[in-house]
Amino acid sequence: MSITHLQSFVAVAEERHVGRAARRLHLTQPPLSRHILALEDELGTRLFERTRQGMRLLPAGEVFLHHARRILAEVDTAVVTVRGLATRDVDG
Incomplete structure (x- = not known):
């Protein structure tokens, strides 16, 4: 399961429409539909x-x-935390 599949799922769930979710994610509909189908298949x-x-x-x-x-x-929090540490290491 990939972060991209999770992001795709959340966008479709929130938009309730593949076309709108695809625009939101700057994708076309076919790859977005494939993400959802792959996720459903995996689950x-x-x-x-x-x-x-x-x-x-x-x-x-x-x-x-x-x-x-x-x-x-959690992924967003991890990225912010690690970037903050990296910035401290560079500045320190």
Whole structure:
């Protein structure tokens, strides 16, 4: 599972539409759709229901969204922390 797949999942979940999520992530729709399908395949369950209006989170998707947001927040925190240490090392 990659950070890109998690970011893609969160964007689609929040936008509820692959096209809008793709624009938000500066991607085209086909790779974004592949990210979602790969993630669902890896997890062994569908996360979204595809509708004419867009994408609706299924119960597994609702649960996974909470975890994905937390994981991405931890990654952001780790990056900020390490960059702060690197800056101190350069300045020190």
